Amino acid sequence: MSSTDTERACVVTGGAGSIGGAIGRCLRADGWRVVSLDLGVPARDAADVAVLGDVAAPAAHAEAAERAVELGALRGWVNCAGYNILGSVDEVEEAAVRRGIDVDLLGVFFGAAEAARRMGALDGPQRGSIVNISSIHAAVGFPGFAAYAMAKGGIEALTRQVAAEYVASGIRCNAVAPGLIESEMNAQLLAEASDPDALQAAWAALTPMGRWGTPDDVAAVVAFLLDGASGYITGEVLAVNGGATVLARGR
Structure with missing residues (x-):
């Protein structure tokens, strides 16, 4: 199929995960053609095309972009792939830090670069x-997530930089910062905890709305930021955290 402007295409990195899959389904329901870039294969309803690749490699983003332009005009790009880096700053292993930064931060950098090049030609x-998918960790400190927080903070700085560089070219860049969300990553942390019930209760207490967020909660905000209805918004970080950063803990 040749690329036409009647079809809108979007690349979603991390499209095989809980949040990435929800984003893909939401976008397809809105009429987007979706290409997933991930190490795994997404659910059938979450993408039109799956590209198996590592977001730490620029070539993987280039391949995803090529597949996207076969489906339509590449007007959307979501950097959602993530890697959980556990450990305080004095204990996390070097290999984990480097792999986490490669995925969580450089993966976003390479994705944004490929998107800007392709969109600039439209x-x-x-x-x-x-x-870009950031996290509540960029705004609030949680013990044991030093490198992860560093990467997410970098994503938000990069988001503002990309917005500033390309605003005159008609390319917008924003970030979404989820809080406590039902996902494979959080499910794994609970499963590995010494007291999963206590950890789950502690997490729930952080959210004034009294519930975990869902991947669909995040996907809806991403879809809004990709749509023309948000055309006057760029360089912003939208928190999706049930009020966790507006109400002091314990209130």
């Missing part, structure tokens, strides 16, 4: 929108 005053 026509129209609004050429495309890039959305």
Whole structure:
């Protein structure tokens, strides 16, 4: 199929995960053609095309972009792939830090770079929108997540930088910062905890709304930021955390 501007295409990195899969399904329901870039294969309803690749490699992003332009005009890009880096700053292993930064931060950098190159070649005053998935860890400290928080903070700085560099080119860039979300990553942390019930209760107490967020909660905000309805928004971080950063803990 040749690329036409009647079809909108979007690359979703980490498209095989809980949040990435929800984003893919939401976008497809909105009429987007979706390419997933991940080490795993997404659910059938979460993407039109699956590219198996490592987001730490720029070539993987280039391949995903090539597949996307076969489906339509590449006007959306979501950097969602993530890697959990556990440990305080004095105990986390070097290999884990380097792999985490490669995926969590450089993966976003390479994705945004590929998106900007491709979108810059499109026509129209609004050429495309890039959305990066950050985290509540970029705004609030949690013991045992030093390198992960560093990477997520870098994502938010990069988001503002990309927005500033390409605003005159009609390319927007924003970030979404989820809080406590039902995901494989959090399920694994619970499973490995010495007292899963206590940890789950502690996490729930952090969210004033009194519930965990869902991948669909995140996907809806991502879809908004990709859509023309958000055309006057760039360089912003939208928190999806049930009020966790607006109400002091214990209140």
